[in-house]
Ligand code: HEC
Ligand code: HEC
Ligand code: HEC
Ligand code: HEC
C-alpha cells in the first residue's frame with residue numbers, strides 16, 4: 148500500500164517536469180575518408196553485340212540459310228536412331244560428342260541443320276562461338292578410311308554414304324542382299340570428293356587435281372560469296388535454275404570461262420554415258436530392278452560392288468566436278484567386272 152502511494156507520488160512529480168528550448172546546433176564534424184573506387188562490373192551485353200549488332204550480317208546469312216535445302220527440305224523428320232545423326236541438328240550434336248553413328252534415342256522436336264548445328268552458337272557468348280562445331284578428320288562409315296578435308300570435314304560427316312550391310316570385299320565371298328534398299332544411301336559426296344571408299348575393283352584409280360589443290364574442299368567451293376538468291380554462301384548449293392552453275396570459286400584456276408564450260412560439259416556427258424551403261428548392265432545381271440532398287444538374293448562381291456559404285460556416282464550429284472578421274476574409274480571398272 149505504502150509502496151503504491153510512493154509510486155503514484157513519483158509519477159505525479161515526473162509529469163510536472165518541463166524541458167527547456169533546444170540549444171544551438173554544434174559545429175559540423177570532420178569529413179570522413181573517401182571510399183576506394185570499386186572494380187567496374189562487366190557490361191552485360193558487350194559480348195552479345197559482337198554478333199547481335201546492327202550490321203545485318205546475321206540477317207543476311209539467316210535469309211540465305213532459309214533458302215537452302217538444309218532449311219527447306221523435310222528429311223529432318225527422319226529422327227529415328229539410325230537417321231537422326233545426319234538428318235537432325237540435335238542428333239548431329241549428339242553423335243559428334245559420342246563418336247557413334249546412331250543416336251541413343253529418337254530425337255523429339257527434331258530441327259533441320261541450322262546455325263546451332265554447324266557453329267558453337269551460345270557456348271561462350273563471344274565471337275569465338277562462330278567456330279565450327281566439328282572439323283576433326285572423318286572416318287568414313289563405308290570403309291573406315293580417315294579423310295581430312297579441313298573445314299569440309301563438317302560437311303563430310305553427314306554428306307557421306309552409309310555402309311551397306313553386308314559390305315562386299317574386292318575378291319571376297321558372295322553376299323546375301325535381304326532388302327531392296329540395299330546400297331550406300333544418298334549424299335555420297337565425301338567419298339567421291341576425297342577419292343576413297345568406293346568398291347575399288349581393278350586398278351588405275353587416280354584423283355582429280357581438285358582433291359589436293361582445294362583446301363577446305365566443300366566449304367571453299369560451296370560457300371563462295373553467294374550470287375543473289377540463287378546459290379553459294381549459306382545456301383550452299385552451286386547448281387540452280389535450268390542447269391546453271393555458280394563458278395566464282397573456279398575462276399582463280401580455270402581462268403577462261405569458255406574452256407571451263409566445255410570441260411564441265413565433256414565430263415558431265417562422259418559420266419552420264421558410263422552411268423547409263425552400268426545401269427543397263429546391272430539390270431541385265433538382275434541385281435537391280437526396273438525402279439533402280441536392289442534385288443534380294445545371293446550375288447557375287449563384284450555384282451554388289453558394282454551396284455554400290457553406281458549409286459556412289461549417281462548420288463554424288465556433281466556431274467564430275469568433285470573428282471572426275473575417280474568417278475570414271477569406279478564406273479569403268481565396274482562395267483568391266485560385270486562382263
Ligand atoms: C557468336 C555470335 C553470337 C553471340 C556472341 C551471341 N549470340 Fe545470340 N544468337 C546468335 C545466333 C546465330 C542466333 C540464332 C539465329 C537467330 O535467331 O538470329 C542467336 C539467337 C539469339 C536469341 C534468339 C533466341 C534463340 O535462342 O534463338 C537471343 C535472345 C540471343 N541470341 C541472345 C544473346 C545474348 C543475350 C547474348 C550475349 C550474352 C548472345 N545472344 C550472344 C549468335 C550469337
Ligand atoms: C547435320 C548434317 C549435315 C551437315 C553438317 C551438312 N549437311 Fe548438307 N545436307 C544435309 C541433309 C540431310 C540434306 C538434305 C536436306 C533435305 O532435303 O531435307 C543436305 C543438303 C545439302 C545440299 C543440297 C543438296 C541438293 O541436292 O539440293 C547442299 C548443297 C549441301 N547440303 C551442302 C553442304 C555443305 C557444303 C556442308 C558443309 C558446309 C553441309 N552441307 C553440311 C545434311 C548436312
Ligand atoms: C551418314 C549420314 C546419313 C545417315 C545416317 C542417313 N542419311 Fe539420309 N541423307 C543424308 C544426306 C547428306 C542426304 C542429302 C543428300 C543430297 O541431297 O545429296 C540424305 C538424303 C535422304 C533422303 C532424300 C533422298 C532424296 O530423294 O533426295 C531420304 C528420304 C533419307 N536421306 C532418308 C534417310 C533415312 C530413312 C535414314 C535412316 C534409316 C537416313 N536417311 C540416314 C545423310 C544421311
Ligand atoms: C551446314 C553448316 C552451317 C550452317 C547450317 C550455318 N553455318 Fe555459318 N558457316 C559455316 C561454315 C563452314 C562457315 C565458314 C567458316 C570459315 O570459313 O571459317 C560459316 C561462316 C559463318 C559466318 C562467318 C564467320 C566468321 O568467322 O566470320 C557467320 C557470321 C555465320 N556462318 C553465321 C551463321 C548463321 C547466323 C547461321 C544460321 C542462320 C549459320 N551460320 C548456319 C557453316 C554453317
Ligand code: HEC
Nearest residue numbers: 302306336337340357364365368384385386464465466468
Ligand atoms: C571443286 C569445287 C567443289 C568441291 C571441292 C566440292 N564441290 Fe560439291 N559441287 C561442285 C559443283 C560445281 C557442283 C554442281 C555441278 C553441276 O551441277 O554440274 C557440286 C554439286 C554438289 C551437290 C549437289 C547440289 C548442288 O550444289 O548442285 C552437293 C550436295 C555437293 N556438291 C556437296 C559437296 C560436298 C559435301 C563436298 C565436300 C565433301 C563438295 N561438294 C566438294 C563443286 C565442288
Ligand code: HEC
Nearest residue numbers: 355356360361368394396397400410411414468470471472
Ligand atoms: C585450285 C585450282 C582449281 C580450282 C579452284 C578449280 N579447279 Fe578444276 N581443275 C584444276 C586443275 C589443275 C585441273 C586439271 C587440269 C585441267 O584439266 O585443267 C582441273 C580439272 C577440272 C575438270 C576436269 C576433270 C578433272 O577433275 O580432272 C573440271 C570439270 C573442273 N576442273 C571443273 C572445276 C570447277 C567447276 C571448279 C569450281 C567449282 C573448279 N574446277 C575449281 C584446278 C582447279
